[in-house]
Amino acid sequence: MDGMPAPDLHPSLVPLAFLLGSWRGEGVGGYPTMADFGYGEETTFWHEGKPVLHYRQRTWRLDDLTPSHAEAGYWRPQPDGSLEVVLAHPTGIAEIYVGTIEGTRVSLATDVVVRTSSAKEVTSLTRLYGLVEGNLMYAVDMAAVGQRLQPHLSATLKRVADPTGHGLASQAGPGRADGEVGHYAPPNT
Numbered sequence: 415m416d417g418m419p420a421p422d423l424h425p426s427l428v429p430l431a432f433l434l435g436s437w438r439g440e441g442v443g444g445y446p447t448m449a450d451f452g453y454g455e456e457t458t459f460w461h462e463g464k465p466v467l468h469y470r471q472r473t474w475r476l477d478d479l480t481p482s483h484a485e486a487g488y489w490r491p492q493p494d495g496s497l498e499v500v501l502a503h504p505t506g507i508a509e510i511y512v513g514t515i516e517g518t519r520v521s522l523a524t525d526v527v528v529r530t531s532s533a534k535e536v537t538s539l540t541r542l543y544g545l546v547e548g549n550l551m552y553a554v555d556m557a558a559v560g561q562r563l564q565p566h567l568s569a570t571l572k573r574v575a576d577p578t579g580h581g582l583a584s585q586a587g588p589g590r591a592d593g594e595v596g597h598y599a600p601p602n603t
């Protein structure tokens with residue numbers, strides 16, 4: 415991507431422009447069926463001039479920095495102010511969310527969750543994202559493995575790179591949530 419002119423942001427993405435770029439930080443997770451845990455995360459939103467925001471997230475364990483959950487997908491704002499999000503997980507699960515954008519707050523609820531025969535039973539999720547004092551904060555609630563909808567994750571991420579969100583994502587190994595950003599390369603290399 416180096417040397418290529420940045421595409422103009424599609425007008426439909428203006429309401430989500432506050433998400434563009436790479437974010438790093440830490441989160442906490444839990445569920446009634448497991449012990450609470452902390453994790454590191456890097457999330458990148460970028461665009462390629464089309465009316466869709468590309469999204470990639472990866473997380474790592476805080477104790478030994480080995481990879482934990484990851485997900486990827488597409489955020490598609492609609493003319494009526496609603497938002498469609500399609501996400502895929504390496505755990506055999508795919509989600510379709512519908513939601514709303516209100517200022518710098520995004521609220522999502524699953525319309526559909528589908529899973530492979532080997533995946534854990536996940537039936538619905540909600541997600542709340544918001545910009546708070548320049549940080550990206552989110553909370554994810556989940557209904558799974560026979561449990562009602564309740565918190566699984568929350569995190570606070572700081573912007574670390576590429577505020578234009580132009581097609582770049584870190585491919586570095588897991589790092590710390592202290593602004594160390596590592597080597598940047600296109601996400602498909």
Ligand code: HEM
Nearest residue numbers: 443447448451453473482483503507534535536558559567
């Ligand atoms: C930041 C993202 C996430 C992190 C760091 C994370 C981390 C974890 C960890 C550490 C566990 C317990 C150990 C394990 O079973 O691997 C777990 C369990 C689980 N997670 Fe997540 N997770 C994330 C996102 C998600 C999402 C998006 C879903 C659903 C689509 C999900 C569904 C589950 C389920 C179903 C379990 C197992 C519950 C059980 O069987 O007791 N997780 N997660």
